[in-house]
Amino acid sequence: MNVQEIMNSLEAKHPGEKEYLQAVHxxxxxxxxxxxxxxxxxxxxxxxxxxxxxxxLTFKVSWxxxxxxxxxxxxxxxQFNGAIGPYKGGLRFHPSVNLSILKFLGFEQIFKNAxxxxxMGGGKGGSDFNPKGKSDAEIMRFCQxxxxxxxxxxxxxxxxxAGDIGVGxxxxxxxxxxxxxxxxxxxxxxxxxxxGWGGSLMRPEATGYGDVYFAQEMLATKGDSFxxxxxxxxxxxxxxxxxxxxxxxLGAKVVAISGPDGYVHIPNGMTNxxxxxxxxxxxxxxxxxxxxxxxxxxxxxxxxxxxWELKVDxxxxxxxxxxxNGPDAQKLVDNGCILVGEGANMPSTEEAIDIFLxxxxxxxxxxxxxxxxxxxxxxxxxxxxxxxxxxxxxxxAKLHRIMKxxxxxxxxxxxxxxxxxxxxKGANIAGFxxxxxxxLDLGVI
Ligand code: NDP
Ligand code: 2IT
Numbered sequence: 118m119n120v121q122e123i124m125n126s127l128e129a130k131h132p133g134e135k136e137y138l139q140a141v142h143x144x145x146x147x148x149x150x151x152x153x154x155x156x157x158x159x160x161x162x163x164x165x166x167x168x169x170x171x172x173x174l175t176f177k178v179s180w181x182x183x184x185x186x187x188x189x190x191x192x193x194x195x196q197f198n199g200a201i202g203p204y205k206g207g208l209r210f211h212p213s214v215n216l217s218i219l220k221f222l223g224f225e226q227i228f229k230n231a232x233x234x235x236x237m238g239g240g241k242g243g244s245d246f247n248p249k250g251k252s253d254a255e256i257m258r259f260c261q262x263x264x265x266x267x268x269x270x271x272x273x274x275x276x277x278x279a280g281d282i283g284v285g286x287x288x289x290x291x292x293x294x295x296x297x298x299x300x301x302x303x304x305x306x307x308x309x310x311x312x313g314w315g316g317s318l319m320r321p322e323a324t325g326y327g328d329v330y331f332a333q334e335m336l337a338t339k340g341d342s343f344x345x346x347x348x349x350x351x352x353x354x355x356x357x358x359x360x361x362x363x364x365x366x367l368g369a370k371v372v373a374i375s376g377p378d379g380y381v382h383i384p385n386g387m388t389n390x391x392x393x394x395x396x397x398x399x400x401x402x403x404x405x406x407x408x409x410x411x412x413x414x415x416x417x418x419x420x421x422x423x424x425w426e427l428k429v430d431x432x433x434x435x436x437x438x439x440x441x442n443g444p445d446a447q448k449l450v451d452n453g454c455i456l457v458g459e460g461a462n463m464p465s466t467e468e469a470i471d472i473f474l475x476x477x478x479x480x481x482x483x484x485x486x487x488x489x490x491x492x493x494x495x496x497x498x499x500x501x502x503x504x505x506x507x508x509x510x511x512x513x514a515k516l517h518r519i520m521k522x523x524x525x526x527x528x529x530x531x532x533x534x535x536x537x538x539x540x541x542k543g544a545n546i547a548g549f550x551x552x553x554x555x556x557l558d559l560g561v562i
Pocket of ligand 2: 206207229277280462487490494
């Protein structure tokens, strides 16, 4: 394989899809040597097949707002690769959503899901709908209209959506309600459901907890732990709160969280009371962090700034793609940061990753360290199929085990001759080998 040639051909076919091309480029760079040493992969054209989605479904979503006005949004579902199991991946509702962003997320999801050790293929979907400022009734009508189109494309053994940015427990409820009415069945067609109607305990906190469990494993390779560490977290949503809670529980001091408006500095570390307040702010559909500074003494708000300018030991980017760039990375490294654990999908730019790897700090890519969310979705699917519920302790123990296994797979495939673990390479190769081998077994389909 010649990476440049493949990238040139993809750029010509999919001009301007920069996030998708960025995600593909990273994986190709990691797997090129392995690929070139395995003629069976080349003969089956695994790369040419894995970079294109199995199918992309787009649809129109028309709905009525509270004023009785007609609103029109775009809806998507990308069924990217189903070699190892049903398509699986979240739905994102955010005004920035476009094909490039959903294709990058769907592509990453293939390898992430393979890393979880569970049988799940990769998919992603969403809409350019903006939940901000919408009433509960508007959210419900939008979710119902979205599902009216989506329901025929999904199923518990074919394609199982879940949440992502802008889609949490409330949205999954409205989506599931409409699916159930149309399909006349009560199955595990969506994950992230409420625990009283088929959801798994621990799913809400799983991504953030998993991110911290993975970081714990990385620290352990250096004989280190979270105890006494200073941590900065970006984002203010599903992933960020779980990470803040678990890191605090393990003895770290979480000194920053952020929203699209800026970050808050919490010199004495986040408390449970602050986490509860952050969740309240989020629930009000008003996801700015500034009010934290008015509510709590000693907390300061830094408008338009990112938390990466702080002197911290550990950085956990948990907001969105490309939120941590080259200069941010350099600042973190210069300030002595020893670990960056991605909770979001592709939050670090290529330039930022190069800086982390060059300086040989502990760096985990999202497809490894945020896999705890989808892994727990997989556990929810198992519980739904078995018509059974595990306790929170049982789910947490399984999640912890999975994160340790993903870490071990990254170490296996990513350890360099000098002993440094390149987790980017490790995660990409481990995920790729599993999917590529399944594609070989299944023939040209
Ligand atoms: P949420 O919607 O709960 O939270 C995301 C938050 O980050 C929003 O408040 C958003 O605000 C904010 N945000 C967006 N851009 C920035 C920015 N530049 N700086 C700071 N904050 C920002 O989403 P999730 O927590 O679910 O998702 C966060 C990330 O984690 C995404 O990359 C997602 O793909 C990934 N992820 C999520 C999983 C899950 O289980 N939910 C699993 C694995 C990965 P606004 O809406 O105003 O832009
Ligand atoms: O990016 C992700 O892994 C998610 N948004 C979770 C997907 C899922 O199916 O739980």
